[in-house]
Amino acid sequence: MSQDPHGHAHHPELTFWEKYVFSVDHKVIGLQYLITSFFFLLIGFGLMMLMRWQLAFPGRAIPLIGHMFSADLAPNGVMSGEFYNALGAMHGTIMVFLGIVPLGVGAYGNYVLPLQIGAPDMAFPRMNMMSYWLYLPGGILMLSSFLMPGGAAQSGWTSYPPLSIINPGQTMWLLSMVVLITSSLLGAINFLVTTINMRAPGMSLWRMPVFCWAQFVTAVLLLLAFPPLEAASILQLMDRVFHTSFYMPKDLVILGQAYAGSGGGQPLLWQHLFWFLAHPEVYVLVLPPMGIVAEIIANNTRKPLHGYKTLVLSMVAIGVMSFMVWAHHMFISGMSASLGNFFLVTTMIISVPSVAILTCLIFSLKGGSIRYNVPMLFALAFLPLFGIGGLTGLPLGLTVTDIYLHDTYYVIGHFHFVVVTGSIIALLGGVYHWFPKWYGRKMNDRLGYIHFWGTTISMCAIFMPMLFMGMAGAQRRLYDPTAQLHNLPVQSWNIVSTYAAYALALFQLPFIYNFFHSMWFGEKTVENPWKATTLEWACPSPPPHGNFEKTPKVHRGPYEYSVVGRKTDYWMQTDAS
Amino acid sequence: MGTYGWSLPVAASSYAGSIDFGIWLIHAAMLGIFALWGAFFVYLLVKYRARPGVAAEREDHEDTPSHISVPDSFSKFPFGQLLYRNKGALKSLVPDMIIMAFEIALIVFYAIPVWSKIKMVVPEGPEVVHVQLIAEQFAWSFHYAGPDKKFGPRRSELVHFSNPIGLDRSDPASHDDVVMGNELRLPVNKVALLKMYSKDVIHSFFVPEFRIKQDILPGMEMPLWVEPTKTGKFEIACAQLCGFAHALMRGDVYVQTQEEFDAWYKSRLAANPAAATPTNPSEEF
Numbered sequence: 001m002s003q004d005p006h007g008h009a010h011h012p013e014l015t016f017w018e019k020y021v022f023s024v025d026h027k028v029i030g031l032q033y034l035i036t037s038f039f040f041l042l043i044g045f046g047l048m049m050l051m052r053w054q055l056a057f058p059g060r061a062i063p064l065i066g067h068m069f070s071a072d073l074a075p076n077g078v079m080s081g082e083f084y085n086a087l088g089a090m091h092g093t094i095m096v097f098l099g100i101v102p103l104g105v106g107a108y109g110n111y112v113l114p115l116q117i118g119a120p121d122m123a124f125p126r127m128n129m130m131s132y133w134l135y136l137p138g139g140i141l142m143l144s145s146f147l148m149p150g151g152a153a154q155s156g157w158t159s160y161p162p163l164s165i166i167n168p169g170q171t172m173w174l175l176s177m178v179v180l181i182t183s184s185l186l187g188a189i190n191f192l193v194t195t196i197n198m199r200a201p202g203m204s205l206w207r208m209p210v211f212c213w214a215q216f217v218t219a220v221l222l223l224l225a226f227p228p229l230e231a232a233s234i235l236q237l238m239d240r241v242f243h244t245s246f247y248m249p250k251d252l253v254i255l256g257q258a259y260a261g262s263g264g265g266q267p268l269l270w271q272h273l274f275w276f277l278a279h280p281e282v283y284v285l286v287l288p289p290m291g292i293v294a295e296i297i298a299n300n301t302r303k304p305l306h307g308y309k310t311l312v313l314s315m316v317a318i319g320v321m322s323f324m325v326w327a328h329h330m331f332i333s334g335m336s337a338s339l340g341n342f343f344l345v346t347t348m349i350i351s352v353p354s355v356a357i358l359t360c361l362i363f364s365l366k367g368g369s370i371r372y373n374v375p376m377l378f379a380l381a382f383l384p385l386f387g388i389g390g391l392t393g394l395p396l397g398l399t400v401t402d403i404y405l406h407d408t409y410y411v412i413g414h415f416h417f418v419v420v421t422g423s424i425i426a427l428l429g430g431v432y433h434w435f436p437k438w439y440g441r442k443m444n445d446r447l448g449y450i451h452f453w454g455t456t457i458s459m460c461a462i463f464m465p466m467l468f469m470g471m472a473g474a475q476r477r478l479y480d481p482t483a484q485l486h487n488l489p490v491q492s493w494n495i496v497s498t499y500a501a502y503a504l505a506l507f508q509l510p511f512i513y514n515f516f517h518s519m520w521f522g523e524k525t526v527e528n529p530w531k532a533t534t535l536e537w538a539c540p541s542p543p544p545h546g547n548f549e550k551t552p553k554v555h556r557g558p559y560e561y562s563v564v565g566r567k568t569d570y571w572m573q574t575d576a577s
Numbered sequence: 578m579g580t581y582g583w584s585l586p587v588a589a590s591s592y593a594g595s596i597d598f599g600i601w602l603i604h605a606a607m608l609g610i611f612a613l614w615g616a617f618f619v620y621l622l623v624k625y626r627a628r629p630g631v632a633a634e635r636e637d638h639e640d641t642p643s644h645i646s647v648p649d650s651f652s653k654f655p656f657g658q659l660l661y662r663n664k665g666a667l668k669s670l671v672p673d674m675i676i677m678a679f680e681i682a683l684i685v686f687y688a689i690p691v692w693s694k695i696k697m698v699v700p701e702g703p704e705v706v707h708v709q710l711i712a713e714q715f716a717w718s719f720h721y722a723g724p725d726k727k728f729g730p731r732r733s734e735l736v737h738f739s740n741p742i743g744l745d746r747s748d749p750a751s752h753d754d755v756v757m758g759n760e761l762r763l764p765v766n767k768v769a770l771l772k773m774y775s776k777d778v779i780h781s782f783f784v785p786e787f788r789i790k791q792d793i794l795p796g797m798e799m800p801l802w803v804e805p806t807k808t809g810k811f812e813i814a815c816a817q818l819c820g821f822a823h824a825l826m827r828g829d830v831y832v833q834t835q836e837e838f839d840a841w842y843k844s845r846l847a848a849n850p851a852a853a854t855p856t857n858p859s860e861e862f
Contacts, residue, residue, distance in 0.1 A: 081821035156818050163778040249796020251733040254777045303633040334794045337696040348680040355673045365621040367634035391607040399692040401599045404788045407816040473785035478824035485812050486581045486785050562633040
């Protein structure tokens with residue numbers, strides 16, 4: 001695929017469709033990904049708010065909208081077990097595969113990575129477009145499964161067979177996953193080739209911003225981890241559609257009826273294949289946000305990051321190690337108990353680079369001149385809250401304590417602290433940081449502060465109670481927690497969590513308004529409003545097709561702030577002197 | 578306080594104490610780490626806020642430029658020079674080292690020994706109480722061998738609503754067997770070995786007071802042992818999503834003295850239903 005570096009100079013007029021819909025420009029595709037993935041995040045959040053009602057007030061009709069659901073889903077407005085399980089499975093799937101990954105990689109990676117390395121576009125612009133145009137139909141396919149007879153997938157986002165083979169809705173889930181994985185693979189290849197081949201002169205690997213490194217490692221993870229799940233999904237599809245028995249053992253009796261398949265398969269095989277993807281996937285969710293946090297912190301402390309190389313090498317180490325820890329999700333799955341010891345050790349090893357990254361980011365504050373603007377608040381909130389997520393992983397990664405805590409609300413609290421107060425907080429901060437570049441206008445600060453404080457406080461109020469419930473032994477995935485005695489003493493925490501979730505929804509309104517209002521009416525801004533050093537701030541806001549007036553030349557590392565003896569406190573990578 | 582509360586439930590098995598020890602130790606360490614980090618973090622945020630006229634201080638990346646010589650005390654031992662020249666970078670790894678040392682100690686002295694005891698050793702001997710557990714959507718069946726210590730054979734073609742585990746009542750080994758629905762009885766202070774099977778999907782046997790959990794895979798035999806140390810009634814819950822009524826899949830375990838247990842067994846045996854072996858189960862529905 002050839003790329004004309006001077007293409008922007010003599011462009012024919014693009015039609016509306018070519019410019020905004022079927023665009024090959026990485027910036028348009030990035031914004032398409034941004035809007036679409038935020039839309040899916042809202043939908044996933046909406047599903048969760050329905051579930052939270054049922055968890056706090058089981059057996060009570062869902063207010064306002066309960067009677068709009070069909071009698072199968074919610075008889076008399078009260079959620080059924082099937083509907084709850086469908087919402088749960090779809091919430092997880094949508095948030096992970098349609099929300100955060102496309103936002104962190106598809107949106108931020110697409111828009112920012114080529115700019116930061118000084119490239120005119122991605123290496124394969126058409127493939128880039130195809131990646132988006134597989135993602136969107138894949139997502140619509142996933143959502144449309146709610147309209148199928150029997151409803152959407154009901155076996156959890158993990159889809160463990162045999163349940164997933166005999167439950168309704170799963171075929172659509174699998175088909176949609178195959179489409180989405182294909183989209184991610186196309187994106188990953190594109191990111192790798194772009195980073196390796198398209199860097200501007202002078203942009204050596206060790207001069208790349210941390211964000212680019214994070215995207216690069218993420219692309220490697222996607223490329224290596226997704227194919228096993230794609231294969232596994234096709235096998236599960238075979239089991240469902242053609243009654244093969246890759247995952248189905250012999251002599252099953254389901255609700256009194258003998259299962260028709262031949263049997264001889266092994267349910268654990270799916271779990272191994274699934275977690276072989278899904279653990280690296282956790283780092284796919286976390287690394288791009290870490291890159292965003294590093295960029296924002298360097299910019300707003302006005303000093304170089306502490307331990308740039310340590311940060312990068314830790315990310316690479318996490319990437320390598322993430323392929324060796326998957327079975328810590330399976331300590332009590334029935335796999336050989338001695339394997340548990342092996343995965344215990346690798347799990348503790350992977351915590352070392354993770355701690356190193358957090359340490360570097362905190363030490364980066366030392367000696368700084370910290371500007372407390374909206375993106376910086378989000379980046380700073382990431383540090384302690386992601387820290388809680390990491391620390392609560394410790395008793396789950398340890399085989400012995402996991403016996404008790406596995407499949408309880410403690411797990412839910414832990415990974416939501418990682419992915420929501422970690423990843424999503426950072427991704428929201430990224431919007432405020434790069435918005436001036438995307439639209440040439442600034443977002444409103446006052447609304448930004450309201451959004452920040454409302455969001456972080458309500459997120460903590462949602463997830464903290466989950467840790468307490470988990471300690472008391474309350475299990476996850478119960479559509480009616482009051483059906484079991486040991487959940488009753490902690491049921492009031494469910495109510496706290498539910499009200500906090502509704503508060504979180506309210507606090508997103510200023511953000512949504514701020515985003516669209518500022519897009520057209522925000523205060524106009526300049527090329528480099530944050531006085532940053534990296535390359536994306538060396539081109540107009542928004543950058544034209546082709547990005548740079550002429551190919552930029554890179555003279556120094558990414559974070560040359562507060563260099564002694566210079567008039568300004570930032571020294572851009574492109575400045576000749 | 579009852580059996581359950583806001584924190585860990587009552588500990589009612591021989592290994593519950595060692596699991597609780599780990600949970601409290603790790604949480605104490607977590608809180609300690611978080612408090613130290615948090616205090617340092619807040620200090621940095623206040624001390625290094627932007628003030629007019631005060632520029633950020635850059636760190637010196639090379640701690641000791643190469644023209645400055647390394648003290649003799651360092652150049653003596655291997656890698657001494659390298660360590661001395663990078664002492665700043667190493668200092669930032671100190672928190673990491675402390676956490677790593679803590680984790681290694683946890684693995685070596687706690688996790689591997691306790692895990693091996695709970696999950697890797699299957700108890701044997703005449704004193705062991707044997708029970709078979711058969712899980713299905715959405716119920717538990719418990720199968721006792723009786724005085725002959727032989728379990729009657731189970732056949733999937735005999736499964737019927739009156740015989741949920743498909744026990745072959747025509748086999749002599751099954752004549753003194755007892756099958757209970759959603760009710761497990763165990764004698765206190767005796768090691769019980771549960772062999773667990775699933776008829777349909779994956780279930781997970783979870784008794785919070787025993788601090789034990791084990792997934793049950795269909796097509797495989799899952800052993801699990803427990804030594805109850807407190808008499809009383811505890812809840813059995815399914816901890817793995819098993820379908821629309823997963824939340825309702827529960828049972829009770831009654832831990833009794835040996836005498837109570839024996840008396841109960843006799844009463845059940847007397848009430849044993851006649852062998853139900855329809856020739857073609859599907860006709861019955």
